[in-house]
Amino acid sequence: MRRDHMKSVLPRGPITLLGNLSETRYWVYLLLFPSLILLLLVVAYPTLYGFVISVREMRLTRPGLNGWVGMKHYVAMMSDRVFWISLKNTAIWVTAAIAIEVTLGFVAAVALNRNLPGTKLFGVLILLPYFLPNVVAGHMWALLLDPRLGVINDLLVRIGILSTYKAWFADPATALAATILVEAWHGFPFFALLFLAGLKGIPEDLYKAAAVDGAGPVRQFRLITVPMLKTVIAAAVILRVISLVNSPDLLLVLTGGGPGNATQVLSLYAFQTAYREFNFGYAGALSVVMFILLMLFATIYIRLTHVTKE
Amino acid sequence: MxxxxxxxxxxxxxxxxxxxxxxxxxxxxxxxxxxxxxxxxxxxxxxxxxxxxxxxxxxxxxxxxxxxxxxxxxxxxxxxxxxxxxxxxxxxxxxxxxxxxxxxxxxxxxxxxxxxxxxxxxxxxxxxxxxxxxxxxxxxxxxxxxxxxxxxxxxxxxxxxxxxxxxxxxxxxxxxxxxxxxxxxxxxxxxxxxxxxxxxxxxxxxxxxxxxxxxxxxxxxxxxxxxxxxxxxIGSPAMNFIRGKLLSDSAGARFTSEGVIVSLGGPGGANGTRECVLGVRPEELKVVEMEDASLEGVIDVVEPTGPDTMVTAIVGNQAVIARAEPRFQGRRGDQIRFRVDPSSINLFDAKTEARIDVGDASLIRPIHENGFS
Structure with a gap:
């Protein structure tokens, strides 16, 4: 009796309607709809617009110059000295930072995976740099490395490595290396976190079997750990390369691309072209080149690591 | 090797x-x-x-x-x-x-x-x-x-x-x-x-x-x-455990519990009793008619498995399970009797749960030492 009563009332409620809808094949589209709209508005449209302005003239300083210019910006780029310097610096910056971050991340993850007393606390401490916004981390390191007040200069002089305080970011010989170290410090917890998750997914029995089979720690690492983490490593490197290539914020805070163009990278160059020189057309062209380079990198990298095979 | x-x-x-x-x-x-x-x-x-x-x-x-x-x-x-x-x-x-x-x-x-x-x-x-x-x-x-x-x-x-x-x-x-x-x-x-x-x-x-x-x-x-x-x-179904007493007198040794008497033979003479547990495997409980039955009880559940029929019976107030022949005909509530071959049983001390070797002198000795007789 009671069941019949409930049956006759329930279908009219909005929750019940939603429930019925969730049983149909339209449900999946309904769930995708909000994020699709968001993606179209804030990703697809600006990206397309970026492609469009890269073949147009658009300078806020000279509003009169307007209209279709075709490949003009791309041709100009080929003879732009700063572009080539930025490209080279971007390659050095990304490669060096990733190499340091992967190494530090791996060491940290292997250590944290040991489950010794204290590793939980260490796990949180190690993640702290990653939680700091880039701009905050930048200002912090600017202060630490400050040529007059910097505690690092003070320490190095006291130990006897340096004779006088050094302006790390002002010397073209050390500026890029110093910013790479800061970026690596900021970024390695990302790798530590992902590698740790990957390591936890490797069954303990595999190492036991390998120990019985006669593989020592080095071969266990090379033949079990690394192949098992291949997918994680590939994904982490791609994500990190994209974020490194696209984010000028740390360099903006630390050096602004200087001294000269010693720390100029593509993202910062595009940013400055757009918001210092207000030359949006050329900045758009620079961004398109970055976009294509990233796509090429990701494609080749995925091919090389064979991760899609498994 | x-x-x-x-x-x-x-x-x-x-x-x-x-x-x-x-x-x-x-x-x-x-x-x-x-x-x-x-x-x-x-x-x-x-x-x-x-x-x-x-x-x-x-x-x-x-x-x-x-x-x-x-x-x-x-x-x-x-x-x-x-x-x-x-x-x-x-x-x-x-x-x-x-x-x-x-x-x-x-x-x-x-x-x-x-x-x-x-x-x-x-x-x-x-x-x-x-x-x-x-x-x-x-x-x-x-x-x-x-x-x-x-x-x-x-x-x-x-x-x-x-x-x-x-x-x-x-x-x-x-x-x-x-x-x-x-x-x-x-x-x-x-x-x-x-x-x-x-x-x-x-x-x-x-x-x-x-x-x-x-x-x-x-x-x-x-x-x-x-x-x-x-x-x-070890064993499935598990061995039956029946709590009871080991009695020893001039007539010989025997295990008794409510509805259970298993004569163990052995040396008579030394008199005494001992709390112990009788262990008997389901396949060692043979269903018999009246003659020389050691256990007597009432059928509780009959479970045919194909090659055997498992019979659970209540003996006294303890449940025992027996592996009967496949065509066993008894039903719940029926009287049932089992015979046990004394050589197939195991006896355990009720307190230590350790094995007592039947026919061994140690069967009787603890009773002496504890001052019975």
Whole structure:
């Protein structure tokens, strides 16, 4: 009796309607709809617009110059000295930072995976740099490395490595290396976190079997750990390369691309072209080149690591 | 082929003692099963034999050579894991040959050995596949292939059949037995499955709480269990336990309980009683009519299984289960009588739960010592 009563009332409620809808094949589209709209508005449209302005003239300083210019910006780029310097610096910056971050991340993850007393606390401490916004981390390191007040200069002089305080970011010989170290410090917890998750997914029995089979720690690492983490490593490197290539914020805070163009990278160059020189057309062209380079990198990298095979 | 001797092995994690001085010897070519419920220390003991875990005290010797200080790879053992522990990124062929590869066996010879082991296990056609593309039974075979190909002194099996379905488990059990008979290599095998222990072992160590409760061949374990734990752990359905008294007087010794009298014969004379537990296997309870019945009760449940019919009866206030013939006709509420052959029973002390040997003088002696008579 009671069941019949409930049956006759329930279908009219909005929750019940939603429930019925969730049983149909339209449900999946309904769930995708909000994020699709968001993606179209804030990703697809600006990206397309970026492609469009890269073949147009658009300078806020000279509003009169307007209209279709075709490949003009791309041709100009080929003879732009700063572009080539930025490209080279971007390659050095990304490669060096990733190499340091992967190494530090791996060491940290292997250590944290040991489950010794204290590793939980260490796990949180190690993640702290990653939680700091880039701009905050930048200002912090600017202060630490400050040529007059910097505690690092003070320490190095006291130990006897340096004779006088050094302006790390002002010397073209050390500026890029110093910013790479800061970026690596900021970024390695990302790798530590992902590698740790990957390591936890490797069954303990595999190492036991390998120990019985006669593989020592080095071969266990090379033949079990690394192949098992291949997918994680590939994904982490791609994500990190994209974020490194696209984010000028740390360099903006630390050096602004200087001294000269010693720390100029593509993202910062595009940013400055757009918001210092207000030359949006050329900045758009620079961004398109970055976009294509990233796509090429990701494609080749995925091919090389064979991760899609498994 | 080699002997194994486990001498006074202890293991503790901090204040927690997991193994309390284990002594087990295995003959050359023997099959030792470490049997017990989870947490009894059997897997820890196996890991200690393998060198994957260090004992707190004691010594392990394989082929007469102490290996306690050696890493796993130098013990000349091969191990099969419950999870199979196949390397997911390597082909079946490389998985099987991994131990040989690590030992620097040349590729030509390696391939031949792999081929031989794979043929023996009927997985020759799977060599190019990755473990992820194999069924559970095939993975099991690959794991065994990896062990066989090494031609070790000793095989270690850690619950190798637990992850298989019931039908496959029986097949692989037979396969393991066949393999052992063919290769003749000594095996240590950990399981909680008493049927695996009974069917495979030449020697069973029943473990509980970090102690070996009994170490003997399967038949002895089954027929003459050392205590009530071993008696109850081995056999399905489990051995019947009937609480009662052991009486001894001039007429001889006998066990009595409500609805139960089992005459044990033996030496009369010494008078006394003792609280004890009668253990009798379901197949030793023979359904009889009136004559010389030892147990008398009422049928509670009748369960035909095909080859047998299991009959649960209430005797006094205790339930007993008997393996009756398949065409048994009794029904719930019927009177039923069983005869017990005195030579087939086991007696346990009610307090210590340890075995009392029937016909042995010790049967009577404690009664004297305790001042009865």
């Amino acid at each position: 080699a002997t194994l001797s486990i001498n006074r092995i202890r293991k503790s994690y901090g204040a927690l003692d997991v193994l309390h001085g284990i002594d087990v010897d295995l003959e050359d070519g023997g099959f030792l099963v470490l049997l017990g419920p989870s947490g009894c220390g059997k897997s820890t003991l196996l890991n200690i034999i393998a060198g994957l875990d260090e004992p707190s005290a004691g010594d392990i010797a394989i082929a007469g050579r102490s290996v306690t200080a050696l890493p796993p790879k130098d013990r000349n053992i091969a191990m099969v894991f419950q999870s199979y522990a196949l390397y997911p990124t390597m082909s079946v062929e490389r998985n099987i040959g991994f131990g040989l590869e690590m030992r620097g066996v040349p590729e030509q010879q390696r391939k031949a050995e792999i081929r031989k082991a794979a043929e023996m296990l009927q997985i020759g056609h799977l060599l190019d596949r990755l473990p992820a593309n194999l069924s559970g039974g095939q993975r099991q075979r690959v794991a065994m292939g990896r062990a066989i190909v090494r031609n070790p002194d000793l095989f270690l099996f850690d619950e190798p059949l637990s992850n298989l379905d019931a039908k496959l488990r029986v097949e692989m059990r037979t396969e393991i037995k066949r393999l052992h008979e063919r290769l003749g290599t000594s095996i240590v095998y950990v399981t909680h499955d008493q049927i695996e222990a009974m069917t495979l072992a030449t020697k069973v160590a029943v473990m509980k709480g970090g102690y070996v409760q009994q170490l003997a061949d399967p038949r002895t374990i089954y027929e003459r269990p050392a205590n009530m734990f071993v008696a109850g752990f």
